[in-house]
Amino acid sequence: MSKLNEDVYIYDAHCHLESIKDISEQRHLAVAATELKDSLELLRYRQTNSQAKIGLGIHPWYIKSNSTLTSITEKLEAAILEYQPDFIGETGLDKLKPEFGLQQEIFYIHLQLAQKYNLPLVIHCVRAYNELLAILSKFGSVRGMVHAYNANSETAKQLAKKNMLLGIGNTILNQNSQLSKSIEKIPLEQLLIESDAPYMPYGAKEFSSSEDCMFYAKQLAENKKINLTEIISKVNQNFITLFSSTVAR
Numbered sequence: 738m739s740k741l742n743e744d745v746y747i748y749d750a751h752c753h754l755e756s757i758k759d760i761s762e763q764r765h766l767a768v769a770a771t772e773l774k775d776s777l778e779l780l781r782y783r784q785t786n787s788q789a790k791i792g793l794g795i796h797p798w799y800i801k802s803n804s805t806l807t808s809i810t811e812k813l814e815a816a817i818l819e820y821q822p823d824f825i826g827e828t829g830l831d832k833l834k835p836e837f838g839l840q841q842e843i844f845y846i847h848l849q850l851a852q853k854y855n856l857p858l859v860i861h862c863v864r865a866y867n868e869l870l871a872i873l874s875k876f877g878s879v880r881g882m883v884h885a886y887n888a889n890s891e892t893a894k895q896l897a898k899k900n901m902l903l904g905i906g907n908t909i910l911n912q913n914s915q916l917s918k919s920i921e922k923i924p925l926e927q928l929l930i931e932s933d934a935p936y937m938p939y940g941a942k943e944f945s946s947s948e949d950c951m952f953y954a955k956q957l958a959e960n961k962k963i964n965l966t967e968i969i970s971k972v973n974q975n976f977i978t979l980f981s982s983t984v985a986r
């Protein structure tokens with residue numbers, strides 16, 4: 738394996754503000770909101786790290802059942818117009834959490850606005866891949882990534898048809914995961930690497946960080962029998978393609 742340049746790092750396709758220690762460090766990161774109240778802080782962060790991509794959205798764990806769908810739509814749209822995010826997210830579906838019906842309706846709103854403003858989506862999906870594909874089938878032109886992907890290669894193929902890349906995180910370190918069993922068949926063109934920092938630690942660690950992406954890239958290189966340099970160059974390129982704004986800010 739060729740030796741890596743010290744400056745080489747993985748562009749982290751999914752993390753959160755809480756994990757960022759040095760806000761002025763210029764680094765390619767896609768930082769997602771979990772609630773709309775994160776918007777201003779995210780905007781300020783992008784002002785100090787011009788390589789950061791920021792997302793606005795309501796994570797399915799943080800939906801409030803007392804808000805109406807109209808008010809959610811209005812608030813999300815107003816935030817998009819005010820803060821000009823690079824993507825919509827984190828949004829999605831989680832079967833292990835309550836209000837699955839409401840989650841689907843709120844996810845739908847995110848998709849509508851992503852389509853309207855031509856923004857990529859960062860999607861959280863836990864045990865809901867069928868429902869995710871069903872909702873995506875109602876939209877012709879959305880694109881984005883499914884973060885912390887853990888399903889088979891057939892589902893990956895279906896998601897590729899809907900312009901969805903897949904975020905690879907600590908699940909790749911578990912040789913028994915569905916992801917590890919199917920990764921050989923999933924093309925590198927569809928992959929991104931992510932830390933979900935600080936929320937996706939592995940081993941005995943309490944928190945994850947963007948630096949962990951290198952461990953996942955090494956495991957990916959091993960599983961796919963592809964040179965690490967090639968893995969890094971391709972996932973970084975995929976990051977740029979997905980998150981590059983089509984609208985000038």
Ligand SMILES: [Zn+2]
Binds near residue numbers: 769933936
């Ligand atoms: Zn996340």
